[in-house]
Amino acid sequence: MAFGDYQIELYLGALGGVLPAHPFGYAELESAAMAVLPPELRTYVAGGSGDEATQRANVEAFGRYAVVPRMLRASAERDLSVEVFGRTLSSPLMMAPVGVLGICSPDQHGDVHAAEASAATGVPLIGSTLMSDPLEDVVAATGDTPAWFQLYTPKNRDLAASLVRRAEQAGYEAIVITLDTWVPGWRPRDLASGNFPQLRAKCLANYTSDPVFQEMTGPDPDPGTVVMTWVGTFGHPVTWEDLPWLRSLTDLPILVKGICHPDDARRALDEGVDGIYCSNHGGRQANGGGSALDWLPDVVAAVDHRAPVVFDSGVRSGADVVKALAVGADLVALGRPYAFALALGGVPGLTHLLRSFQAETDLIMAVDGYPTRADLGPDAIRRTDR
Numbered sequence: 185m186a187f188g189d190y191q192i193e194l195y196l197g198a199l200g201g202v203l204p205a206h207p208f209g210y211a212e213l214e215s216a217a218m219a220v221l222p223p224e225l226r227t228y229v230a231g232g233s234g235d236e237a238t239q240r241a242n243v244e245a246f247g248r249y250a251v252v253p254r255m256l257r258a259s260a261e262r263d264l265s266v267e268v269f270g271r272t273l274s275s276p277l278m279m280a281p282v283g284v285l286g287i288c289s290p291d292q293h294g295d296v297h298a299a300e301a302s303a304a305t306g307v308p309l310i311g312s313t314l315m316s317d318p319l320e321d322v323v324a325a326t327g328d329t330p331a332w333f334q335l336y337t338p339k340n341r342d343l344a345a346s347l348v349r350r351a352e353q354a355g356y357e358a359i360v361i362t363l364d365t366w367v368p369g370w371r372p373r374d375l376a377s378g379n380f381p382q383l384r385a386k387c388l389a390n391y392t393s394d395p396v397f398q399e400m401t402g403p404d405p406d407p408g409t410v411v412m413t414w415v416g417t418f419g420h421p422v423t424w425e426d427l428p429w430l431r432s433l434t435d436l437p438i439l440v441k442g443i444c445h446p447d448d449a450r451r452a453l454d455e456g457v458d459g460i461y462c463s464n465h466g467g468r469q470a471n472g473g474g475s476a477l478d479w480l481p482d483v484v485a486a487v488d489h490r491a492p493v494v495f496d497s498g499v500r501s502g503a504d505v506v507k508a509l510a511v512g513a514d515l516v517a518l519g520r521p522y523a524f525a526l527a528l529g530g531v532p533g534l535t536h537l538l539r540s541f542q543a544e545t546d547l548i549m550a551v552d553g554y555p556t557r558a559d560l561g562p563d564a565i566r567r568t569d570r
């Protein structure tokens with residue numbers, strides 16, 4: 185079945201008197217989710233750094249690209265599949281690591297529910313270090329869909345090694361090391377409301393379930409001890425000197441997340457990294473930067489097909505996915521949209537969102553005459569501002 189056939193399912197459902205239960209557009213999704221999220225999560229998920237100019241730029245950047253329609257290349261069969269680290273994914277979509285996913289779900293098991301939606305759709309989850317359930321329980325719910333684990337490198341090297349070892353043993357198939365968040369960015373909305381879920385002992389299950397962390401806290405720690413131990417170890421300021429050590433922790437493929445400069449991409453690959461993740465953390469970390477999409481072409485050129493390139497920041501529709509692929513990303517990850525979909529509609533709502541992204545991507549490729557991923561190169565898009 186083509187991903188686009190999801191629309192047939194929806195139209196047929198409506199003929200049978202069942203209208204879709206979940207929203208389609210991002211604006212509608214965001215405002216509906218904001219109404220159901222607890223207040224302390226609203227600013228944390230929706231907000232960004234500074235006056236959020238970078239966050240807005242991420243979204244606006246997609247408006248500067250247009251997909252070029254090509255006719256007489258219609259194909260009833262489309263192939264959106266992509267090969268990555270020995271696995272074939274049916275579509276180029278992923279779920280980016282989102283550290284408060286667990287508590288976006290009213291039952292506090294949002295990480296597991298995202299894994300269930302991953303199993304249902306084939307869209308891999310990149311599980312965050314900051315989960316509400318232990319990483320083992322989350323990957324167990326992903327079915328046949330591969331999952332990757334995202335590491336916030338702690339100061340305690342034994343703890344880092346333990347988290348990576350646990351992820352490998354549990355069945356995660358790659359490690360994503362986030363480089364841009366060893367210190368939280370300046371986030372006025374959260375500062376004004378005093379919101380930082382981890383400081384309220386939320387989303388720390390991967391720490392509290394870890395034997396090294398347990399040694400650090402001692403037995404039966406109270407929440408205050410857990411939080412202060414976590415604060416003390418959370419963010420190691422990772423430098424190039426750390427890469428050989430991080431590389432030595434696992435035989436799994438390693439990706440580095442937060443790469444926006446071609447020299448950083450090239451050097452990371454030279455130093456043994458297996459994949460590049462171009463992202464500015466959705467504008468949550470450093471305001472004043474350009475959009476992540478603006479950095480993507482140079483990063484792709486520097487990688488030069490040596491390794492997969494994952495992209496996120498500002499992806500809000502299937503059209504954005506097509507554009508990011510045409511610019512050169514191999515995989516495109518969603519952030520806020522899927523956190524909102526999970527908060528609003530649970531597993532059915534998130535499954536609907538992922539299927540909608542797959543369907544819209546597929547149908548744009550169908551209508552515009554780019555039936556396979558290979559057809560979708562730089563010729564498929566134009567900058568409209570030049």
Ligand SMILES: Cc1cc2nc3c(=O)[nH]c(=O)nc-3n(C[C@H](O)[C@H](O)[C@H](O)COP(=O)(O)O)c2cc1C
Binds near residue numbers: 230283313465497519
């Ligand atoms: C609420 C929230 C929590 C996040 N937590 C993490 C995290 O734990 N680890 C990480 O590498 N990135 C994290 N990110 C960044 C996402 O992985 C991704 O880079 C970003 O959401 C992309 O921007 P967009 O959501 O505006 O498209 C988080 C993003 C949001 C919105």
